[in-house]
Amino acid sequence: MPEYKAPIRDMKFVMQELLDCDSHYQKLGYEDASLDMVDAIISEAAKFTEQVIAPINQSGDAQGCTWNDGVVTTPDGFKEAYQQYVEGGQPTLSQSEKFGGQGLPHSLNIAIGELTSAANHSFAMYPGLSHGALATIEAHGSEQQKNTFMPKLVEGTWTGTMCLTEPHCGTDLGMLRTKAELNDDGSYSLTGTKIFISAGEHDLSDNIVHIVIARIPGSPEGSRGISLFIVPKFNVTEVGEVSDRNAVSCGSIEHKMGINANATCVINFDGAKGYLIGEVNRGLNCMFTFMNAARLGVASEGVAAAEASFQGALAYAKDRLQMRSLSGVKNPDGPADAIIVHPDVRRMLLTQKSIAEGGRALIGYLAQLVDIGHASTDETEKANAETKMALLTPIAKAFLTELGLECTSHGVQVFGGHGFIKEWGMEQLMRDTKISCLYEGTTGIQALDLLARKILGSKGAILKPFGAEVTAFCVENAGNEAMQEFIQPIMTFGGDWQKMTETLGLKAMQNPDEIGAASVDYLMYSGYLTLAYFWAKMVKVAQEKLAAGDDDKAFYEAKIKTARFYFQRILPRANGHAACVANGADSMMALDADDFVF
Numbered sequence: 109m110p111e112y113k114a115p116i117r118d119m120k121f122v123m124q125e126l127l128d129c130d131s132h133y134q135k136l137g138y139e140d141a142s143l144d145m146v147d148a149i150i151s152e153a154a155k156f157t158e159q160v161i162a163p164i165n166q167s168g169d170a171q172g173c174t175w176n177d178g179v180v181t182t183p184d185g186f187k188e189a190y191q192q193y194v195e196g197g198q199p200t201l202s203q204s205e206k207f208g209g210q211g212l213p214h215s216l217n218i219a220i221g222e223l224t225s226a227a228n229h230s231f232a233m234y235p236g237l238s239h240g241a242l243a244t245i246e247a248h249g250s251e252q253q254k255n256t257f258m259p260k261l262v263e264g265t266w267t268g269t270m271c272l273t274e275p276h277c278g279t280d281l282g283m284l285r286t287k288a289e290l291n292d293d294g295s296y297s298l299t300g301t302k303i304f305i306s307a308g309e310h311d312l313s314d315n316i317v318h319i320v321i322a323r324i325p326g327s328p329e330g331s332r333g334i335s336l337f338i339v340p341k342f343n344v345t346e347v348g349e350v351s352d353r354n355a356v357s358c359g360s361i362e363h364k365m366g367i368n369a370n371a372t373c374v375i376n377f378d379g380a381k382g383y384l385i386g387e388v389n390r391g392l393n394c395m396f397t398f399m400n401a402a403r404l405g406v407a408s409e410g411v412a413a414a415e416a417s418f419q420g421a422l423a424y425a426k427d428r429l430q431m432r433s434l435s436g437v438k439n440p441d442g443p444a445d446a447i448i449v450h451p452d453v454r455r456m457l458l459t460q461k462s463i464a465e466g467g468r469a470l471i472g473y474l475a476q477l478v479d480i481g482h483a484s485t486d487e488t489e490k491a492n493a494e495t496k497m498a499l500l501t502p503i504a505k506a507f508l509t510e511l512g513l514e515c516t517s518h519g520v521q522v523f524g525g526h527g528f529i530k531e532w533g534m535e536q537l538m539r540d541t542k543i544s545c546l547y548e549g550t551t552g553i554q555a556l557d558l559l560a561r562k563i564l565g566s567k568g569a570i571l572k573p574f575g576a577e578v579t580a581f582c583v584e585n586a587g588n589e590a591m592q593e594f595i596q597p598i599m600t601f602g603g604d605w606q607k608m609t610e611t612l613g614l615k616a617m618q619n620p621d622e623i624g625a626a627s628v629d630y631l632m633y634s635g636y637l638t639l640a641y642f643w644a645k646m647v648k649v650a651q652e653k654l655a656a657g658d659d660d661k662a663f664y665e666a667k668i669k670t671a672r673f674y675f676q677r678i679l680p681r682a683n684g685h686a687a688c689v690a691n692g693a694d695s696m697m698a699l700d701a702d703d704f705v706f
Contacts, residue, residue: 110416110419110420110423110532110533110534111162111419111423112157112158112162112226112227112416112419113158113419114150114153114154114157114158114223114226114227115415115464115468116150116151116154117663118465118468119150119219119222119468120147120150121646121649121663121667122468122469122472123146123215123219123472124143124146125649125653126469126472126645126646126649127469127472127473127476129141129143129146129213129215129476130142130143132215132476132479133146133213133479136213136479136480136483136484137483138211138212138213138479138483140210140211140212141212141213141216145212146216149201149212149216149220150216150219150220152196153198153220153223153224154223156192156193156196156198157223157224157226157227157228158227160189160192160193161189161193161224161227161228161231161232162227162228163185164183164184164185164186164189164228164231164369165227165228165229165230165231165369165533165536166533166536167183167184167185168182168183168184168185168186168228168230168231168368168369169230169366169368169369169536169540170368170530171183171184171368171369172368172369173310173361173368173369173370173371175358175360175361175371178309178357178358178359179309179311179358180309180310180311180358180361180371180373181311182310182311182312182369182371183369186231186234186312186369187311187312189231190231190234190235190264190312190313193235193264194263194264194265197210198220198235198264199235199238199261199262199263199264200262200263200264201216201217201220202214202216202217203242203258203262204246204258204262207254207255207258207259207262208259208262208263209262213479213483214475214478214479214482215472215475215476215478215479217239218404218405218408218471218472218475218478219471219472219475221236221405221408222408222411222412222415222468222471223412224236225408225409225412225413226412226413226415226416227416228369229366229367229370229409229412229413229540229541230367230368230369230370230540231369231370232409233306233307233367233370234267234307234310234312234370235264235267236402236405237267237268237269237270237306237307237402238261238264238266238267238268239401239405240268240270240319240397240399240401240402240405241261241268241269241270241317241319242258242261242262242268243397243401244270244319244336244385244394244395244397245257245258245261245319245338245385246258247394247397248336248385248386248394248397249338249385249386252346253338253383253385255348256344256346256348257317257338257340257344257348259348260314260315260348261317264313265313265314265315266313266314266315266316266317267307267310267312267313267315267316267317268316268317268318268319269305269306269307269308269316269317269318269319269375270305270318270319270320270395270399270402271302271305271308271318271319271320271321271339271375272302272321272395273302273303273304273305274286274300274301274302274303275301275303279549279550279553281321281331281334281392282329282330282331282332282333282334284300284321284322284323284334285300285323286298286299286300286301286302286320286321286322286323286377287299287300287322287323287324287325288322288323288324288335288337288382288384289324289325290324291381295381295382295383296322296324296337296381296382296383296384297379297380297381297382298320298322298337298339298377298379298380298381298382299377299378299379299380300322300376300377301359301374301375301376301377302320302374302375302377303362303373303374303375304362304372304547305318305372305373305374305375306370306371306372306373306547307370307371307373308358308371308372308373308374308375309341309358309361309371309373309375310371314342314350315340315341315342315344315350316340316341317338317339317340317341318338318339318340318341318356318375319336319337319338319339319385319395320336320337320338320339320377320382321334321335321336321337321391321392321395322334322335322337322382322391323335324388324389327388327389328389331392332389333389334389334391334392334395335384335386335388335389335390335391336384336385336386336390336391336392336394336395337382337383337384337385337391338382338383338385339354339356339377339380339381339382339383340354340356341353341354341356342354343381354380354381355377355378355379355380355381356375356376356377356378356380357375357376357378358371358373358374358375358376359373359374359375359376360373360374361373361374362374364543365539365542365543366536366538366539366540366541366542366543367540367543399548399549400497400501402548403501403502403504403505403548403549403554404471404474404475404478404501404504404505406505406509406544406547406548407467407470407471407474407501407504407505407508407509408471408508409509409512409541409544410467410507410508410509410510410511410512410513410541410544411463411464411467411468411471411508411512412512413512413513413515413516413537413540413541413544414460414463414464414467414511414512414515414516415460415464415468416537417460417515417516417518417519417534417537417538418457418460418461418464418515418519420519420523420532420533420534420537421456421457421460421518421519421522421523421534422448422457424447424522424523424526424532425446425447425448425453425457425522426446426448427446428446428447429442429443429444429445429446429447430444430445430447430450431444431445431447431450432444432445433445433449433450434450447522453522455677456518456519456521456522457518457522458670458673458677459514459515459518459677459678460515460518460519461670462643462670462671462673462674462678463508463511463512463514463515463639463678464515465646465667465670466639466642466643466646466674467504467508467511467512467639469642469643469645469646470500470504470508470638470639470642471504471508473500473642474497474500474501474504477493477494477496477497478497480493481493481494481497492573495570495572495573495574496573496574496577498562498570499558499562499563499570499571499573499574500574500638502549502554502555502557502558502562502631503554503558503631503634503635503638504635505548505549505554506545506551506554506555506558506628506631506632506635507631507632507634507635507636507638507639508635509541509544509545509551510545510551510632511635512541512544513538513541513542513544513545516534516537516538516541517538519534519537519538520534520535520538551628551631552627552628554631555627555628555630555631556623556624556627558627558630558631558634559612559623559626559627559630559631560623560627563609564612564613564616564623567613568609568610568613571606571609575602575606578598578602578641579602581641581644581645582595582598582599582602585644585648588648590651591644591647591648591651593672593675594640594643594644594647594671594675595644597640597675597679598637598640598641598644601633601636601637601640601679601682602637604686605633605634605637608630608633608686608689608690609630611690612626612630612689615692619693621693621696621697622692622693624693625692625693625696625697626688626689626692626693629685629686629688629689630685630689632681632682632685633682633685633686633689636678636679636681636682636685637679637682639674639678640674640675640679643670643671643674643675644671646667646671647667647668647671649667650664650665650667650668650671651664651668
């Protein structure tokens with residue numbers, strides 16, 4: 109199994125040098141988030157991921173979770189590791205001090221989430237969903253609900269889930285059948301079955317707080333009639349203590365392609381007591397608080413997968429001897445050269461490196477927008493941040509997970525036949541990462557959200573704040589000769605992006621299927637361009653550091669060389685997506701359903 113090492117140097121580069129987190133935190137009033145404090149927290153998180161949860165990643169995959177009459181047991185070592193996670197205070201980092209949290213920036217917690225996911229994807233999912241449950245209760249719950257549920261969720265002794273999907277409906281949540289009937293005491297009785305519930309049952313925490321969508325009898329059909337509820341595994345007293353068992357049970361756990369050490373559950377509600385969050389029939393609106401928080405976390409999983417696979421592949425490529433370099437012997441004392449000298453292996457390694465590092469910059473940027481949304485007192489700044497988040501979240505979620513999966517495939521390929529063997533751990537990374545392209549909205553759903561609801565729905569207005577930022581950067585560096593190889597492509601692709609959007613809007617007015625036919629290619633084009641912008645920004649920082657005579661010369665030179673690879677070998681992929689968009693929906697929709705035969 110690859111020995112995971114937290115990429116602390118690159119994390120510091122992104123947070124401190126590229127995004128100037130120190131000024132960002134001080135401006136928003138995060139006075140405790142000094143550089144020394146941030147460094148200490150990241151160092152402790154790195155130690156935990158490297159020494160505690162990375163070593164149980166492969167064994168957890170092999171052992172998996174077990175189900176026995178509704179009781180789920182996690183693999184060996186997981187319960188002890190989770191206890192250390194709680195004792196170390198990690199769940200409390202970015203939570204409100206009012207409920208026992210440390211009140212530190214959300215961006216710091218998101219950065220640490222990458223480490224946890226890269227070291228052990230299955231483990232990371234147990235506490236990961238709690239953040240969404242907390243965000244939902246804090247944003248939409250009553251004061252009594254906050255005081256009852258948040259303290260234990262914040263400290264991590266309770267965990268949270270979200271329960272959306274049912275056996276007969278996946279993305280189309282308006283088809284749900286779970287019902288919620290009003291009780292005399294103002295609570296509700298929920299009955300129904302939810303499936304694919306990550307961490308829906310386990311032995312790590314004292315209670316599990318399910319955030320559940322259901323329909324109150326008499327509500328409108330479809331998504332307009334969805335309400336949202338808190339349904340705990342164990343009922344809770346008014347002072348927030350665990351009471352008797354609620355009518356919530358785990359009917360089974362799924363046998364999956366990957367993330368085997370995380371329990372993906374069928375959860376049955378048999379008249380379970382629940383509490384309405386927010387207003388009746390406004391559940392989907394409230395649920396988006398959970399889903400948006402989760403989508404950024406999943407985007408980070410794509411970065412984590414790329415990083416972990418890169419580390420494993422790089423170590424192997426430096427050690428594995430196969431064939432001689434076509435440009436001359438590089439290892440005269442050995443029977444062959446290390447495979448890292450071969451151009452095709454370099455292609456795969458640099459793809460992994462450029463996606464991991466570029467994706468880390470994008471996630472860091474989005475994480476700071478989350479901070480602004482939570483802590484800024486400037487309403488204009490908050491609105492600007494929320495608009496950028498609305499645009500970039502579906503791009504980050506879909507684009508980074510698709511490329512994260514590609515990077516894990518490259519990791520297997522670098523190992524050759526050994527990559528297909530379980531003992532090396534590379535195939536596990538690929539299996540575990542595929543789910544990231546699926547949950548919290550598949551790539552296709554994210555693409556429709558981006559193109560139909562966000563861009564065309566706003567008549568392009570949602571593009572303006574981020575587009576203005578990118579344009580300003582290009583104008584600012586127009587006279588910098590050393591930046592032209594990076595600035596000019598951004599301007600060209602950016603202009604084409606705008607024209608593509610306008611053309612699609614006109615075509616969609618004539619044929620709505622043009623939206624669905626173009627959406628994934630449009631999103632991927634947007635992703636390649638967005639990452640190019642962040643790579644250009646990183647080049648600018650690296651050039652300034654080199655000009656100032658910084659001692660870490662090799663690091664900054666590698667940044668510029670990796671950026672050049674991205675612009676020359678990865679960004680051109682966007683042209684293929686543009687061609688697909690331009691070719692329209694006709695060939696895609698030409699066959700009737702009955703013509704699909706085998």
